[in-house]
Amino acid sequence: MLPPEAFSVVRKSFDARKVLKEPKFVYTVDIDVSKLLSLEPSSWDFISRLEPKVGLVEHMPHVRASGDLISIVHDCKKASDGALPLKNISHGSEGSYKYPTIRKPKVAVVGSGxxxxxxxxxxxxxxxxxxxxxxxxxxxxxxxxxxxxVVRRILELESNFCFGEGGAGTWSDGKLVTRIGRNSDSVLAVMNTLVYFGAPKNILVNGKPHLGTDKLIPLLRNFRQHLQRLGVTIKFGTRVDDLLIENAHVVGIKVSDSKDKSHQDFQKLGYDAVILAVGHSARDIYQMLLSHNMNLVPKDFAVGLRIEHPQELINSIQYSGLASEVHNGRGKVPVADYKVVKYVSSEDGDAPVNLGATSRSCYSFCMCPGGQVVLTSTNPSELCINGMSFSRRSSRWANAALVVNVSTKDFDALNFHGPLAGVEFQREFERRAATMGGGNFVVPVQTVTDFLENNLSATPVPPSSYRLGVKAANLHELFPTHITDALKHSISMFDKELPGFISKAALLHGVETRTSSPLQIPRCNDTYESTSLKGLYPVGEGAGYAGGIVSAAVDGMYAGFAVAKNLDLFSGDIESVLGKAQGSGFVKY
Structure with a gap:
């Protein structure tokens, strides 16, 4: 038997593609040839029979970093001897001499996503x-x-599925999939840091890593306690109402108790830098930034409906005969999921004249196997939803958003203009959905078959995992015709790829609008500083530079080093530490 010390599993995934005779687990394994030969010299015959492909062999460094962010930062400090610059040293009051004391730069980070x-x-x-x-x-x-x-329909405006420790992703699916380079140094640093704070080690190798809300809660508690041991002051229930600005430079913030709706009892706090990491639902922050004439740029995002099937149906579609082996997440094979993307042309004339002929991407978003549909409204007069799963993904339901990309042309068609046009576009359909549901957070629903035929679903509708109630409605009346038609065409195409996807048991829920930030806050590519105000650093999903847990964490990590460099706490090359940055544009997942 070959020594296991020379082998390491890099990736484990379950391949259920129809082109295969049967689904199977696929492992990607690294082999340290030098270690293998030193431990078992006779293994050369095994190595010679591997016939590795060009590009799959690399020379490993003699020393490999442990990978988590804390170790990376400690290595940086060792390299610089932990010295702080002279500009942060004060000599006490005038006329007296004190031993030099170090004044730490003060930084406010707004948002704990x-x-x-x-x-x-x-x-x-x-x-x-x-x-x-x-x-x-x-x-x-x-x-x-x-x-x-969920139980009493009491919406806390400042503490809900969107706002609170960990951000919107805490009470969601906890997905750790990413499109910014799964094996990049920065992504590995994030993943290893999550493991450091309590995530299971299998997220490092799983093809579709996932935590679930129940695993995120203790992880976030550990993260918080570590920050507090470092001396970080954490202010929960504290809302930022305004920026303090002097000569086009942010010098602090004005804050108040988030339960104080009057905004009268506030504090002014001074800082050397302010990092804005507020997430995509902090619409009041966008309005406040606009009041300071900051440059905000509307950007594309996607809107649509959330579809829910019985999980057993999705298992059967994806696994056929192996579906019986799932056992609600406790069986031999993982709970089945899906990912579908199609392009729908609007050349048939269903789009308004001012939109012109376009091709729209229609795709599944935030697919939650073994999950439930949840309310993500932050205003009682608006209704929007999302999906979530716990770690075992053991519920009877599978849900995913089916969304269509929208752009400024769509905003213009509804007479929404200016930097906040995308926000108003979202709110329009959230208000419509609330009205269609009849209020009290009841969600309007329609079976997929009735949606395709433009029929009001008969009551009772199929059961839903959404706990605040559903009401049959004609979802054709929710969106403009061109968006509705794009959804209809794409669903028909999805059914060809996943036969059985169109089912009387499948229920569409309205409305999904917050797939990503509706705008971007321009910043300098290298310093991460706002192009409008010095001392302000917009980061993460709310600023339009990420989409999902991993890419948001990566963006925050780079921004942290950039701010530290600007404050003379770090003097090295950021990309030499974390690898090449993901760029200045929006990155989905």
Whole structure:
């Protein structure tokens, strides 16, 4: 038997493609040839029979970094002897001499989602005096607030599925899939850091890594406690109402208790830098930035409906005879999921004249196998939904958003103009959905078959995992015709790829609007500083530079180093530490 010490599993995935005779697990394995030969010299015959392909052989470095962000920062500090620059040294009051004392740069990080947490971690480890400000509550209280919403329909405007410790991803599916390079140094740093704080090690090798809300809650608690040990001040239930600006330079923030709706009892806090990591639902922050004439640019995103099937049906579609081996996430094979993307042309004339003939991408988004549909509204007069799963993905339902990309042309068609046009576009359909549901957070629904035939679904409709109630409605009346038709055409195409996808048991829920930020806050590519205001650093999904847990964490991590460099806490080359940055544009997942 060959020595296992020479082998390491890089990736494990389950391949259920129809072109295969049967589904199978696929492993990607690294072999350290030098170690293998030193431990078992007779293994050369085995190595010679592998016939490795060009590009799959590389020389491994003699020393490999441990990979987590904390170790990476510690290595940076060792390389620079941990010295802080002279500009941060004060000599006491005038007329007296004191031994030089170091004044740590003060940094406010607004938002405790992935980008805010990772930016805080970098800066605190490098010696900054960090204050992490979160309008929502810590996960313990946030869980109680979400429970009150689900059980008693009490929506806490500042502590809900969107706002609170960990950001919107905490009470979602906890997906760790990413399109920014799974094996990149920066992504590996994020994944290893999550393991450091309690995530299972299998996220490092699983082809579709996933945590689930139940695993995220203790992880976030560990993350918070580590930050506090570093001296980070964490202010939960604290809303940022305004920026303090002097000579086009942000010098602090004005904050108040997030439960104080009057905004009268506030504090002014001074900082050397402010990192804005607020997420895509902090619409009041966008409005505040606009009041300071900041440059905000509308960007494309996607809207649509969330479809829910019985999980057993999806298992059967994907696995055929192996579906019986799933056993609600406890069986031999993983709970089945899917990912579909199609392009639908609007050349048939269904689009408004001012939109012209376009090709729209229609795709599944945030697919939650073994999950449930949840409310993500932050305003009682608006209705939007998302999906979530726990770690075992053991519910009877599978849900996914089916969304269509929209752009400024779509905003213009509804007379929404200016930097916040995308926000108003979202709110329009959230208000329509709330009205169609009849209020009280009841969600309008329609079976897929009735949606395709433009018929109102008969009651009772098929059961739904959504716990606040559903109401039969004609979802054709929700969106403009060209969006509805794009959804209809794409669903028909999805059924060809996944026979059985169109089913009387499949239920469409309205509405899904917050797939990503509706705008981008321009910033400098190298310094991450706002192009409108010095001292302000917009990061993460809310700023339009990420989409999902991993890419948001990566963006926050790079921003943390960039701010540290600007404050003379770090003098090296950021990309030599973390690898090449993901770029200045929006990255989905």
């Amino acid at each position: 992935p980008s805010g947490l990772f930016a805080s971690l970098v800066l605190a480890e490098l010696g900054a005096d960090v204050t992490l400000i979160e309008r929502g509550q810590a996960v313990e209280q946030r869980g109680c607030d979400i429970g009150a919403l």
